Amino acid sequence: MVSCSSQDMQNIGEKKHLLTTISELPQMTQDRMSALHELGIYRVSNLLKHLPTRYETHHGGMTIEAAKTILGDRDSSPELVTIETTIIKVSPGWRRGRKSKLEVAVEDETGRMHINWFNQPWVARALHPDMRIRVHGSLTMHKGFLQMNNPRWEEIDDDEPTATIEGDLRPVYRANEHISSSVIAKLISDVLDDALPEIDDHLTDEMLRELEMPKLADAYAMCHKPEEEAQAKEGRRRIAYDELLLLQLGVMMKRHHRRDTMRAPKLEWNDEIKKRIEARIPFTLTKSQQQVVEEIANDIMTSIPMNRLLQGDVGSGKTVVALHAMLMAVTCGAQAAMMAPTELLAEQHFQTISNLLKGSKVKTALLTSSLSGKDRKKLILKISEGEIDIVVGTHALLTDDVVFSNIAIAITDEQHRFGVQQRALLRNKSDDKHSIPHTLVMTATPIPRTLSLTIFGDLDVSTINGMPPGRSPITTRLVQPAQSNKVYQFMLELIHKGQQGYVVVPLVEETESGLKSAIAHAESLRTGFLQGASVGVVHGRMKSEEREKTMQEFREGQLDVLVATTVIEVGVDISNATMMIIEHADRFGLAQLHQLRGRVGRGTLPGVCALIASPTTEDALLRLETIVETTDGFRIAERDLEIRGPGELFGAKQSGIAPFKVARLPRDFELLRLARRNAVKWIKQDPTLQHSPLLKSRLMHAHGEALGLGDVA
Template sequence: MPADSPPSAEPMAPSAAATTVQGGVSVLQKALQKLGLERDIDLALHLPLRYEDETRITALADARDGQVVQIEATVTANEVQLHPRHQLLVRVEDATGVCELRFFSFYPSHQKTLAVGAQLRIRGEIRGGFRGRQMLHPSLRAAGGELPAALTPVYPSTAGLPQPYLRRAVGSALDRVDLSDTLPPGAEPPCARHARHAHENGGQHFFSLREALDFLHHPAPDVTLSTLQDRSHPAWQRVKAEELLAQQLSQQQSRRERGLLRAAVLRVQQAADGSPPLHEQLLAVLPFALTAAQRRVGREIAADLASEVPMHRLLQGDVGSGKTVVAAQAACLAMDAGWQCALMAPTEILAEQHFARMLGWLEPLLAARGRRVARLAGGQRKKERAAMLALIESGEAALVVGTHAVIQEQVRFRNLALAIIDEQHRFGVAQRLALRKKLAEHGIEPHLLMMSATPIPRTLAMSYYADLDVSVIDELPPGRTPIVTRLIADSRKDEVIARIGAQVAAGRQVYWVCPLIEESEALDLTNATATHAELSAALPGVTVGLLHARMPGAEKKAVMALFSGGQMGVLVSTTVIEVGVDVPNASLMVIEHAERFGLSQLHQLRGRVGRGAAASACVLLYATNDSGRVGGSARERLRAMAETSDGFEIARRDLQIRGPGEFLGARQSGDALLRFADLATDSPLLEWARALAPVMLDRHPELAARHVARWLGGRADYLKA
């Protein structure tokens, strides 16, 4: 049966057969669909979370405390005890010992099953106790019958989808699915080659995909469980290698498809009046010189824009490395050639910041050519918005700066050639797919430059950004002062407030970022308002401002203008100031409840200070638990912040702590994330997949197409977003 056929109806247990049918689809089938299990191959690739060993019976005398065992025993006593709490106590015996079963939740049917004299197969954890050995809420079935020959899989599930049904569905799908090899001859991954070599020397077996999946769904009882749990077993390695290959094939196919499209050729042209090109005029009016890294990256982008192949480039650099001026240079190249450019940012504050900067740099230069910089934002007045839309459609607006409003249906560009997306990972997948369609609606593919202040570790760039060219600004402009980072327990908050007073008295400005409460924007606002009141009372004579996501755009703009202009000493904010805000006089950043923030976000917030000549500091206020400590990954994040200010090292540690799914955020909404491979440990498999993908696309296109369809189905588009 083809790999993309849907799972057939399963024989149901009597209780399942009576399940309500809605629109011809049973509740069980709906639950499968909720997990994305719609094809036989989806079920075959739905691998167990863990395993239970039901292949052997253990005598009670041989069972150790803390061990999960399966016993066969006879019920010798059964009573419901009301004190100290309602519970069912059952005494069972085998030929070697006695054990008590304890149930705090039970029904009359349990008492019937556990009647005196019943012979049962019981599985649970053996514990010692005051009353002797016992099991709490073990699983039960009638004694006798053949023991399974393999470990019993426990699958990821959802409400209303019992394990027995899921096991049958997976088993049936494995029987039907086409798992014929899609790898070219001799192209086994490194793990498979090692496994085959070991097998030839009397060691492990070489696994095909069919054998690997059969083994992982039903592993032999003598397997070393740790190799299944850490996914180092050769069967796991085969699955991970094939998953990485599917991702690389999809990404590299996307790059090739883009290579067949045509974009505007944006070469530097000499003006008719002999005046210098726009990008040279920009460099002449800037109050600073570009760094060597900025010039290098500028040349890489200019070379792309001079080609008819659409640019698809990621520009990454640490906080404050000067990505915006590089983007402005790229915009100049497009505008100089007579085309339009769009610059899109994820928030109105960042879009406003870009607009103000571009207006200051470019408006005087464009005015001499009869062109303008336009602004588009969600909160614009109708009259202003209509005027901007007219400028864009006529082409008089050479540069359009805005939020996602730039891609709305009523926006009509005259001749858009370059789109620049700042903090591109902050846009949802649906928005990015909409942007690509919007940009190409005139039949010519625009060049695309994406910027990120969150450096992408190499393995991540090789994997999730394999369809992109990557430019890195690896040098900070001169004059940036190092930022001292201090970890301070929130019990010393009064000392921090006193330090704020001293900073403001010295003519400096301070950010105070309120704790992040993901569950409720309203609670975020409550925290920010309470903190604003507290600091206002503690700092008499100091202007303390408040900025949060629910404020109208005009009010946000007014608050930022006061802070940027130096009339406001302290700005209390939620995370809306995470990126883009640039106030050189701000020298202290206080982040309250820093343990609640992600590492990348902490680094971004810290980058709001140290932008001027004054010595700057970032204070991470953290709350401790009852033992006076910060727990788990929060402790790792805070330690990383204190130990390094290098954005690339921060990104590497962030990837280790969170994994690629959380690190990339919304980029991979649409379930295109790696499910099995781990970029921290599987780089040899990634290198293999990266090298094999172009060979398959060139020499074995049918195998490549089958491989991608098997692993990604219709999700490949999300990897191109």
């Protein structure tokens, strides 16, 4: 049984309106309650946080005849009007392409008009003749008849007058099939005056004056009942700032804890060690690579744990820089680990590192879930006794039984696929809870600055600019499916010249979707377009031995073409592979397409990438146009952010961090920078927010679990 303290009871008493469940509200039906639950609304406090998505200029109720005068001689008008009408006739139908159309004839005492709903078949089930409805939308004139297309509507109930704002501004809320925006507006309007005084502010009056922002309660009032749009923007800005501030405080709290209370092995770096490591690398690093190596070296020479993000475009040479970092640990008698998100990528890294260290005394090992029980036990024992210097692996490195003897550097590749908590787990391999290894996080998906301050805000950032010498440019073309035979003919010509290529498809096996699959497409190429060529297949469902055997055959030139799924997205480095064909390219994300394309053009021969697609959505077309226009990963990352928004990019799901509800990036970038500056100052003065209990409580509720703040605060 959970007991409540007198303080808890007092708080509940003080918040009786905010904590009221929506089931207790007047005129609440079961259907409405279910619809609100679908929107994440369970209490009055959730209702208040459900901000309008936009505002409409509202002319108030008018007759059909009066509405005609607004239109005048024009065929259409963007102004929004509300008309109360009675339904005469409901005519469901279909348009071209099997899209639904509902035509409803309505009238009032002054005339008749038509209302059309497109692709909303559920509306037909809700309407019937003689029903009185209120419609709200813009007007058009069609064949001399007044009409509205896809207006918002509600049944007129004399006991429930619609909620309109004083003046002519009306909020529009995110709604669903079972509850309209205007009903939500009425519910909010009814509770607002009682609930607002119960909202406590975690910012002081002095802070608000400095920020030139309203109190939190006033901000919610401005959003729900603005007198003008500028007031709504001011309220929204304050709420967006709070969202950004909470995340920045969490990130800074974590960073301060790491630097202040945690420690890592202090490693050496001098000219002698530098020469010993350089002697192992068969080529000279670029200036940019050398600069990043020095940044890493400066971090590891102190006992403050390094927490650095290494970003660089596809093929910029991050693995070699990571190897430098690991060898810094090995030369000082310590261990290093590198973790990759897939077995194929882990195998690739292990292969690259083993080749570079051939003939040296450095002992390397690969640990993935494919390793058999007996071999795994042997390897884990060697790791724990310090017999292995460098361990490359997958999430298998995160299991409790993997304990290092003396780990000094932990590297995570393609960080955004793991999530913040897993990033933390890889570090905690020591008995001493305050001792952690230096951490380097690598990503080949350049991170827009707006996001590097959010999800990755606790990391220092190093960037490798440019490509290693000798890399060739890649030409990218968008090709319609009808022209695909010409693309494969070109690939065959390259094969006859001794070059190799990839064909990427979205699926492993055939389904009824009509999309090409790796197994079936490889077979059709062997007997069709690429007859006479040696075609292999690789995908994520293969056993690791079988997959590695196929990859080795491709490396050695025994296979001309590799048909693959996105399993080859990162890490595959075969310089003789010069052409890639991506089937159904519109089905892949922008970052994925850029990563895939980066598998070609890795040698001295020019690379070619053909995107076979017939995009049907605007977003898909934008993605493909972007990939054709540029090979610059940083520009592509910014465009991806514009197209998809930050909630999708870098997977808020993978990171575990709740997406922003009000703040919008990159639009609110300046607000983010302001929040970051203020969070830095705040945590410097009060590292665990012990002097700001309300703010700390809200931070822990919002991000405590995702950011792993339990041990910090």
